[in-house]
Amino acid sequence: MSVLAPWSLVALCAWTALVAGSPTPVVPAVRLDDAVTSPPKSQGGPQNRLPLTVFPKSYVVDLDVDLEAGDTGTFSGTVTVTLQPVKEVAFLTFNVDLDVITITSASLKQTGKGGGITFPTQDQAVIEQDKGLQMVTLRWNEAITGSDIPMSPAETYELKVVYTGKLRSDMYGFYRSSYKNAQQDIRMAATQFEPAYARSAFPCWDEPHYKATFQVSITHATSLTALSNTAGTRADIAGNTARTKTTFQVTPLMSSYLVAFVVSNFVGVAGVSPTTATTTAAPSGATTQATPGAVTARPTIPYTIWVRPGQQNQAAFAATVGPKSLAELEKFTGIRYDSMQLGKLDLIGIPDFAAGAMENWGLITFRETGILFTDGETTEASRESIALVIAHEQTHMWFGDLVSPDWWGFVWLNEGFARYMQYVSMDLVEPQWRLMDTFTVRSLQGALAFDALKSSHPMSATVYTPDAIQSIFDRISYDKGASVLHMTRNVMGDTKFKAALNDYLSKKRNDAAIPYDLFSAFDRSLGSDSGLPRGLTMAVALEAWTQEAGYPVVTLRTENGKTTVSQERFLSSQGECVSTNTRWWVPLTYTVQSGDFNAPKTVWLDPRVANTTLADQVTGWVVANIKQTGFYRVNYDDANWARLAALLQTENNQVPILNRAQMLDDALSLARAGLLKYPVALNMTRYLRTETDPIPWTAALGHLDFLNKMLAGDAGQTAFNNYVLGLMDAAYKSVGFAEDASDNHLKLTFRPTVLGQACRLGLKDCVDSAKTAFTSVLGGTAIPASQRSTVYCMGVRYGTTADWDTLWNRYLSTTTTVGERSLILGALGCSNDANTIDKYLGYSLDANMVRAQDASTVFSSVLSGGDANLDPAFDYFIANFDKMNTAYGGWSSMQNVVNGLASRIVDETRLKKLEDFLSSKSSALGVAQAAAEQALETARANLAWRRQHLQAVSGWVLSGALSALHPAPLILALALAFLLLRS
Structure with a gap:
């Protein structure tokens, strides 16, 4: 998303x-569209908002779902909405996705009274249906409806709409998903309503500020289970043993986009309470709040992980970590989850899911890779990711x-x-x-x-x-x-x-x-x-x-012991019309050489003041933005950068890890933007030869990869890659290729990063070890999860077509875990055989081979598989754009494809090829045109970078970076001498 x-x-x-x-x-005194009190007439502005004439108080939604009808499944529904007018009004406007919902009847009456208005559904003067705006407006007058009496703010009213609908197939709204079990296609239905798709399941006021209660009931096949935001009760349907109706408890006041329901054959795994170390029990009904930060012995609520039958063992990690993070969120906010009156919390992995996860209140939905974990199969990085995704969605409960x-x-x-x-x-x-x-x-x-x-x-x-x-x-x-x-x-x-x-x-x-x-x-x-x-x-x-868009770069310049500080908006590339007049209140933290990183000083930069002078007499280095708690970059004069480079090479342990990472990221970003000379910035990377902590390396690797791409075709590229391999020596040895039982979480998550980079750059020990391990894989021997992404990639790159097919067949196997499938999908693009790449890209268009949610991953895998894959991928994109746009799920996924291509373009020929193609598709892109322009901006910036910086970076590498590790005092002395000579 x-x-x-x-x-x-x-x-x-x-x-x-x-x-x-x-x-x-x-401070807005009123909402932006308070003046909108008439039915919408146009698109693109406030009129896309619903008029503020009535507010829904409650919904009763009754659905009957048939998963086997039609191509994707169908449903019928009745929604009754209790409405509170805020003024006298003789029309109602609400949201409906008219591409999937057909209204069969609509009526309005005053609450508690008979009669009312029945609207003739075929009369456009009475029921105005706007597919573009996804809105329906009901109007009434004496001639057609028998009434011209407006709704009164002193009363409440009930709107009843009966309709039929089709389940969508694009992973949005109310849609069908499926999975294979012993080659049998098992269907299910799920929802994804954020931001504006509840209207595809039931007519509603589909904007987040409209808060109402919801009571949902779903009729479904008896063999299936229905879930929603609250607990449900099943009831048999007289005379029809094949159908069952599940009715859910009334929700608290909530927004329509948070309503959710799933109909499936999934099974539940009970969560483990962090306070009792037993499975969770029913809520006590207590609604008290906790004190922020206090540890409370709270009553537990039903906490359940829902998975496909046979996946229960993969739910154990989520069932343990989820309740723990929920308890910490309760303590941090001081508000207990059980006080929200949902009565339970369900987490469910959906086979087809567009987003990473969705925070439906009481029923959180996930991609299966975001919730399923298998010891020995799933990587430690995925364990961390699963925990973070669960914590992310649970935070949304508040x-x-x-x-x-x-x-x-x-x-x-x-x-x-x-x-x-x-x-x-x-x-x-x-x-x-x-x-x-x-x-x-x-x-x-x-x-x-x-x-x-x-x-x-x-x-x-x-x-x-x-x-x-x-x-x-x-x-x-x-x-x-x-x-x-x-x-x-x-x-x-x-x-x-x-x-x-x-x-x-x-x-x-x-x-x-x-x-x-x-x-x-x-x-x-x-x-x-x-x-x-x-x-x-x-x-x-x-x-x-x-x-305001953007953020400041704060510049510190020291002269005669006095340091002045200024700020301006930071932009990654210069030129074109972007105002840089914005200034911010900046909480600048800093320390000096005689100071203490653990006791930094703070000075506020006033946006109305051009320059601020630090109170300290600065005689050595100065470092600002301690532990990078501020959202800004920091630049210094060249002399201070030289001192910091020397500090990192001689006493880097004196500098907090986060500031080591910050210095690398700031220096290389400033150089890329033309605000710092590249030799100065690259000197900051020399110390990495002794760095073994993953945090500074995480900051550095993205920049080093960028420079590798920018040096493509230049004489300095090989020397630069050898320089990077030299820097990685200590990190590579610290993680090792082999996994050890004593490896901690940090080592297990860092290893795939280091191995992947080292093998891609051709480190012989890494490549040879990967080849050997891949031979074991082909022979049926399992290898540690932390090696797999690298081993599979190198195995595919240096192996045969038969080897590629073996890995692909493992991906297709229904017994392969979702985590393993994800690793394989990312590795198959490492082949540099043009025919294999073309075949793989073709598979991404076939939903029977690759799910739509994963299709763009195939293209990304190919692009990252090596320089040789750029042109085959580019040609495939141009020849199959329309097919890809459909198979990949539209522009939200295709944008990743275009951005990935643009980021690899460093020459005029390919740039013009992309410009011409996107120009030819301008009418088809529609609202995505601006995003396409942003991708082109990236490619043009790459070319501008090469014009401005290629010579400096290539020259720096070729002139002696590989000898790189002069004693730090000598570096500082040479840098200062250079500055004196230049002045």
Whole structure:
């Protein structure tokens, strides 16, 4: 669901022209579309919103599902909605996906009274159906309906709609999924309603601020089980033993996108309570709240993992780790899950699932790879990923479900918290995994890279159409949101931050929120003794961070012992129309050579002040953004960079791990943007020869891979790759190729990264070991999970077509676990045989071979399989674009394909080929045109990089990087001498 937002350059310039640092926050007095009180007439603006004339209070949804009817299955339904008008009105507008739902009757009456209005369904003057807007408007007048009396705000009304529908097949809305069991196709139905697909299952007010209760009942085959948000009761249907009706308890007030149901033959595995170490029991009915941070002996609720029959053993890890992270979230927020009145929590893995997982309140749905774990088969990295995904979705039970965003433009209130708290809660469960370090290099640094693009957008965005809404489920809403929350927590301190979250969730419970609701909670928690600069509030401090695109690069320059600090917006490439006038309130933390990393000083950079002077007399190095808690980059004068390079080579243990990672990421990003000379930045990487911790390496490898791609075809590429192999020597030896019983989590997760990089670059020991291990695999011997991705890739690259087929057949086997299938799918693209690659790409178009959710993984696997695969993949893309767009599930997946291609393009010929092709498809791209332009921006930036930096990087490598490890004092002396000569 993460795709780049379609922001036009004009819109971006308009956003970024606003100057941050105004004395008071921008607080909307009313919702953006409060003026919309008539039926929608147009697309693309506020009229895509439902008019604020009535509010749903409750839904009764009755469905009858037939999985065997038609190509994908059908259903019939009746929905009765209790409505509260807010003004006198003689029309109703609500959402319906008219491509899958056909309304057969509609009626309206006053609650508790007979009669009412029955609408003639064929009269467009009475029932206006707009497929484009996915809206239906009911109107009444004396001539046609027998009444022209408007609805009164003093009364409530019941709208009853009877309809039929088709199950979708694209993994959105109410859709059919399936799996094979002994070659038999087993069908099931599932839902994915976020952000705007509940309307494909039942007519509704499908916007997040509309909160109502839901009572769902589903009639289904007796052999199947129906699940929904709350607990259900099965009842036989008289005279029809083949059909059963499951009726679910009434939900709390909730948004329509959080409703969910699944009909399947799955079986349940009970979760293990973290407080009792026994299977969970029924709830006690208690609704008390916990004190933030307190350990509570809470009553347990039914917690169940639902899986295909035969997969029960793969649910054990989720059944253990899920309740643990849930308990930590209860303690952190001070609000217990059982107080939400769902009565249970179910987690279920769906064979066909577009997203990674979905936070339906009380019924969380997952891809099977996001919940199933098999000891000895699934990698340790997947164990970590499963734990984080479960924690992410469980965080949403509070942030998104209990309190929802008023509109999708504020979706970061959901996803930013979920991304952040997945790491926070799991770090409390498994502290030895060092997940907060991982958060910094994976989430925060990833967001810094994404938010440096010209095509970025603010955290709080203006979106209306379903496609635009879908587009902001991206790194800005998730990772920048999480990073700004992390920065806020470090400013406030744990106690006040937790108290603020409890305040926010309690005040907005079962309601919708805007960012100012959260900011106000921050300020209430800080109180008068806030520690902020005089007159500053968190609402003001966070304004630019959330309402403007981008972030600052903070530059420190020292002269005669005095250090001045300035800020400007950081962009990964220069030129074109992007305003850089934005300034931020920046909580700058720093230490100096005579100071202490564990006791940093803090100074706030005022957006109204051009330069700030540090109070310290700086005579040696200075480091800012201690442990990278702030969402900004740091640049220094060249002399300080030289001192830091020397420090890392001589005393890197003195520098916190996160600052080692930060220095690498900042230096190489600044060089890429043209704000730091590449020789200065590359000198920072020399110390990696002695680095064995995975966190700095995670920060560095993405940059080193980028440089490898940029050097393609240049004389310096081989020398650069040898330089990287030299840097990796200690890391490679520290993890080793062989797995040992004593290996801890960090080593097991780091090994695939190191082995993959070393083998791809041709390290002989790695390649030979992988070949030997692959021979064992072909002979039927199992190898450790941490070796498999590398062994399979090298086996395919250096093996025969028969070897490839053997691995492919293992992928197809119904007995192969989902984790193993995922590893194989990623490795099969490592073949450099053009015919094999063409065959593999062809398989991605066949749903019987590769599920639609995995199709884009095939293309990514081919692209990452080596330089030789670029042109075959590119040609296949052009020849089969329309087929791929259908098979891969539309632009949300195809965008990954186009971005992957664009990132590999470093020459004019291929750039023009991509430009011409996308131009020829402009009419077909529609709303995705802006995303296509963003991909082209990436390719053009690659070419600009080569024009600006290729000579410097290649020259640096060829002039002696391989001897690279001069004594650090000599490096510093040479660097300072160079600076003196230049001046």
